[in-house]
Amino acid sequence: MSMVIDAPRIVTTKPLLVVRGVSKTYGKVVALHDVAVTAYPGEVLGIVGESGSGKSTLLRMMNLEETPEFGSYTLDLPDLRGNLFNLDRFARRMLCATRIGIVYQNPHLGLLMTHSSSGNVAERLLIAGERSFATLRAKATDALDASEFPLDRLDAPPIELSGGMQQRVQLAKAIALEPALLLLDEPTTGLDVSVQALVLDTLKRLQQGRQITMVVVSHDLGVIRTLADRVMVMRSGRVVEEGLVDQIFQDPQHAYTQQLVHAKL
Amino acid sequence: MTCVLEISGLTKGFMMHHLGSFLQAFEDISFSVEAGEFLLLKGANGAGKSTLLRALYRSYLVQSGKIRFHSEHGVIDLAVAADVDIAHLRRTEIGFVTQFLVARPRVSAEAVVAEPLRLSGVEGVAALKQARYWLEAFGVKPELWKAYPTTFSGGEQQKVNLARALIRPQKLLLLDEPTASLDANARAALLSRLADLKSGGTAMIGVFHHPGDVEKLIDRVINLTPSVTTAEEREDVAV
Numbered sequence: 001m002s003m004v005i006d007a008p009r010i011v012t013t014k015p016l017l018v019v020r021g022v023s024k025t026y027g028k029v030v031a032l033h034d035v036a037v038t039a040y041p042g043e044v045l046g047i048v049g050e051s052g053s054g055k056s057t058l059l060r061m062m063n064l065e066e067t068p069e070f071g072s073y074t075l076d077l078p079d080l081r082g083n084l085f086n087l088d089r090f091a092r093r094m095l096c097a098t099r100i101g102i103v104y105q106n107p108h109l110g111l112l113m114t115h116s117s118s119g120n121v122a123e124r125l126l127i128a129g130e131r132s133f134a135t136l137r138a139k140a141t142d143a144l145d146a147s148e149f150p151l152d153r154l155d156a157p158p159i160e161l162s163g164g165m166q167q168r169v170q171l172a173k174a175i176a177l178e179p180a181l182l183l184l185d186e187p188t189t190g191l192d193v194s195v196q197a198l199v200l201d202t203l204k205r206l207q208q209g210r211q212i213t214m215v216v217v218s219h220d221l222g223v224i225r226t227l228a229d230r231v232m233v234m235r236s237g238r239v240v241e242e243g244l245v246d247q248i249f250q251d252p253q254h255a256y257t258q259q260l261v262h263a264k265l
Numbered sequence: 266m267t268c269v270l271e272i273s274g275l276t277k278g279f280m281m282h283h284l285g286s287f288l289q290a291f292e293d294i295s296f297s298v299e300a301g302e303f304l305l306l307k308g309a310n311g312a313g314k315s316t317l318l319r320a321l322y323r324s325y326l327v328q329s330g331k332i333r334f335h336s337e338h339g340v341i342d343l344a345v346a347a348d349v350d351i352a353h354l355r356r357t358e359i360g361f362v363t364q365f366l367v368a369r370p371r372v373s374a375e376a377v378v379a380e381p382l383r384l385s386g387v388e389g390v391a392a393l394k395q396a397r398y399w400l401e402a403f404g405v406k407p408e409l410w411k412a413y414p415t416t417f418s419g420g421e422q423q424k425v426n427l428a429r430a431l432i433r434p435q436k437l438l439l440l441d442e443p444t445a446s447l448d449a450n451a452r453a454a455l456l457s458r459l460a461d462l463k464s465g466g467t468a469m470i471g472v473f474h475h476p477g478d479v480e481k482l483i484d485r486v487i488n489l490t491p492s493v494t495t496a497e498e499r500e501d502v503a504v
Contacts, residue, residue, distance in 0.1 A: 002326045002327070002328060003326070003327070003328070003329065003344060003345050004345065005345055005346070005347060005348070006342070006345050006346055006347050006350075007347055008347035008349050008350050009338070009339075009341060009346070009347065009350055010336065010338045010341065010346075010349075010350040010353050010354070011347070011349040011350055011353050040349050043349070043352075197370035197371065198370075198371065200370070201369065201370055201371045201372070204369065208383070208384075226369065229352055230348050230349075230352070242348075243326070243348060244323060244324070244348050244351060244352065246324045247323060247324050247325065247326060250319065250324045250325065251279070251319075251324065251325040251326055253280070253326065254282075255282035255283075258281070258282050258283065259282075259283065262283070
């Protein structure tokens with residue numbers, strides 16, 4: 001039908017993130033089958049698909065929370081060699097704390113709900129070895145400020161905050177150490193539409209200001225359209241199509257992508 | 266003259282899976298464009314004018330053919346270039362002016378206009394200064410510069426859209442009915458900006474509902490109505 005897309009010729013920088021041949025099964029259920037992902041520095045990659053398509057499993061693998069049966073994962077960072085799936089638990093924890101940030105749909109997964117908001121952010125810095133209280137407080141405040149969190153609520157525990165504010169605390173925690181890679185799992189799902197727009201706007205500002213490479217998973221095509229440069233469409237653990245965000249939305253090739261795009265309100 | 270774009274044998278159709286049918290948009294289109302040249306795409310509704318523009322911008326994927334773009338990095342076929350390469354060219358060498366502004370919530374008019382400059386590396390304050398210059402040129406009132414264009418009228422949104430799309434000189438500019446819903450002053454500002462870009466060497470391919478609006482700029486007309494896809498020279502128009 002359509003033609004085969006060339007390898008990059010103008011952009012000669014190496015991709016930051018390369019995932020190859022990833023497969024994972026849970027019993028008889030195929031969660032992921034031979035999935036490949038590439039993301040270039042400063043790029044926002046969107047992953048769409050319905051529930052059960054494998055998109056969140058894939059994201060958890062990029063956060064080294066899960067290991068596939070087959071496949072490799074590399075990040076082009078100094079002092080980091082080889083397949084990251086082979087790292088031991090300690091090395092994984094350090095890598096995730098220092099170079100990868102994640103925002104979950106469910107803030108309970110990412111936050112200690114009864115600790116102060118600034119404490120939640122500082123915890124990330126502690127893991128990375130920061131010990132000075134003044135520095136911890138200052139860096140945590142900076143990150144919360146960049147996430148447009150109201151600074152008069154620094155000591156409020158997330159449990160007392162609205163859903164939108166909880167996502168800002170997660171975001172602050174994720175960016176506190178200026179990660180090379182920011183992973184977002186349905187970051188605005190479940191928020192009011194107006195709050196959703198504000199959180200998306202914050203994400204866009206942060207991304208443009210800091211040139212962070214992002215992978216955002218969502219079933220909400222509006223979120224993907226707002227944030228992503230490039231999109232991967234997943235179904236039943238496989239990538240059915242990928243392309244520039246406007247091409248996927250305006251000229252979807254695969255029957256499933258067409259169905260998805262036409263179903264958008 | 267320096268060649269900017271060579272299109273050969275370009276064919277595009279849409280497979281509509283839910284209908285199980287294939288809709289042919291255009292077939293075997295070939296023409297080329299040189300620096301500083303303005304091409305008008307002509308054809309009945311449905312002849313594929315806008316489809317062709319979108320295929321050149323790679324919002325649409327073609328079935329076959331070549332779109333050889335002479336970029337600063339050498340010749341590259343836009344029909345099959347890597348997505349990251351296309352994204353790079355869109356930031357640096359290829360512009361697309363549509364009829365509609367893609368406004369984002371909570372982003373001011375001046376920030377929307379300045380964005381293409383910032384993404385190409387211009388520092389924030391300088392980019393904003395240029396953005397304001399072009400908002401003024403297209404007749405957007407200063408009171409609106411800091412407001413969010415999501416709430417603007419169609420005409421005002423279009424002015425913001427034009428300021429954004431034309432703020433950076435490009436090597437290739439695609440124009441999809443940019444004069445729609447513009448008042449006379451904004452249309453004059455658009456024409457003068459296009460004339461400047463053209464004399465600066467920008468190659469342009471445009472679709473205009475009222476080609477009279479851009480009469481003076483047109484060098485050549487490409488007729489997309491099936492079976493008359495050859496270029497006709499326009500001797501009667503001043504170049």
